[in-house]
Amino acid sequence: MKRRLFFLIILVTIPVLLSGCWSKKELTDLAIVAAMGVDKSEDGKYAVTLQIINPGNVAGGIRGSGPQSPPVTIYSATGNNLVEASRTASSKISRRLYYAHTNLVVVGENLAQDEGLAPIIDAIDRDHEFRITTTMVITHQSTAEELVKALTPVDKIPANKVLKTLEFTQKIGGKNIKTSVQDVMKGLQSLNGDTVVSGFRLSGDSKHASSLENLQESEPEATLQASGIAILKEGKLVDWLYGRNARGTIWILDKIQGTNINIDWKGKKDAISYQTVRQKTDVSAHVKNGRPSISIHTRVEGGIGEMNNVPVDITDVKVISKMEKELAKEVKKEIKQAIEQAQTNKADIFEFGDVIRRKSPSDWQRLKPMWNEVYFPELNVDITVEAYIRRAGLRNKSFLSTIEENQQ
Known part of the structure; x- marks a missing residue:
């Protein structure tokens, strides 16, 4: 009898302890934010631009003879801080702003230069809905509002266009890098607070970019494209890395996923194209007679992709x-140029200081107070590169070589 009573009490108690659906959120009550852009307005306030998904338009596409609607809706608001600006924007919407699916945070170039990213990241990190794995970019030669408002023809949701572009350019070109809020947080919390952030820009007319006509053209007048890597010093934007200098930086950070390298051959510029398959970069530190030095060893393997008019x-x-x-000479040149640009800006974006700290904590305590201003700009860096050709495609001899042999 006592046993039955015990089980009866348990059965009655369990439903009381279950949470049920007390925290449920109906999809029809949510405004899903795909991207958030942050600028600084002329009166010194934060200007927030929100890219909100229109579920019906995304699913059905933009087609038919009836009225056409864009896949996203844009709402803008200003405030003395991000929370105030967000609440002001919510007063314009009939639904609750939902940031859990926000994939992109766009920071305006002017804001990144003047105030830096720390205040924005602090607000994001405090929000329980925002994910710190969200991708973060800094606009280049455009504002965050212009970039967030732009409509893209292939990817219906513009935020996805930015994410995919960064992913593919990093895998193929090696001159861009995808950075998340978490990556930037770690960089700003490093020994010197120096780090890098993805750059993105709007190419073309900003007004045309936000119109439906931009979606209906076979050759859009306005497009979004990856544009360099931003150098942050103590959280603020100080310079941009482009082309080979950007790739040299990614070599050092050991984040090259794939790229192609062109070399001259027999007096012809960029005659041979080399495609990387795998690569690895190791960084070590040494302190001799009180002077620090860094050694970089890069090993790259790949194959010949093209021989442009050379036998x-x-x-x-x-x-x-x-x-x-x-x-090897070309890769070494890129790495050296990237280091020289960082030293000019006195920004240790490679975290060489942390490598020295792990090697010799006592020496680092002596070097730390003057690291960025004295030791890093004059740091001696020894660069060693090993390059190997593992494959040559479907043909060993070039087609031109075969033609020359037959004509002899």
């Missing part, structure tokens, strides 16, 4: 060896 016999060991030396 080359890949079966010749000497030819392969010469190519590998030229490739």
Whole structure:
């Protein structure tokens, strides 16, 4: 009897303890924010631009003879801080702003230069809905509002266009890098507070970019594109890395996923294209007679992608060896240029200081007070690059080499 009573009490108690659906959120009551842009207005307030998904338009697409609607709706508001601006924006919407699916945070270039990213990241980190894995970019030669408002023809949701572009350009070109809010947080919390952030820009007329006509053109007048890497010093934007300097930075950070390297051959510019397959960069530190130094060792393997109008016999060991030396020279040049630009800005974006701290904590305590101003700008960096050609495509000898041999 007592046993039955015990089980009866448990059965009655369990439903009381269950949370049920007390925190449920109906989809029809939510305004899902795909991207958030933050600028600084002329009166010194934060100007927030929200890109909100129109579920019906995304699912059905923009087609038919009836009235056409964009896949996203834009709402803007200002405030003395991000929370105030967000609440002001919510007063314009019939639904609750929902940030859990926000994939992109866009920071205006002027705001990044004047105030830095720390206040924005602090607000995001405090919000229980915002995910710190969200991608963060800084606009280049445009405002965050212009970038968030732009409509893109292939990817219906513009925020997804930015994310996919960063992913593919990092995998293929190696001159861009995808950074999340978490990555930026770690960089700002590093020993010197220096780090890098993805750059993005609007190319074309900003007014045309936000119109439906931009979606209906086979060759859009306005497009969104990756644009360099921003250098942050103590949380503020100080310079931009482009092209080979940007790739040199990514080499050092060991975040190259794939790229192609062009080298000159027989007097012809960029005659041979080399495609990387795998790569690894190791950074070590040394302190001798009180002076710090850094050693960088990069190893890259890949294959020949193209030979532009030059006869080359890949079966010749000497030819392969010469190519590998030229490739190593090119990678070393890019790494050196990236370091020189960072030293000019006195921004240790490579975290060399942390490498020295792990190697010799006692020496780091002595170097730390003057690291950015004295030691890093004059730091001696030894660069070693090993490049290997592992494959040559479907043909060992180039097509041009075969033609020359037949004509002899």
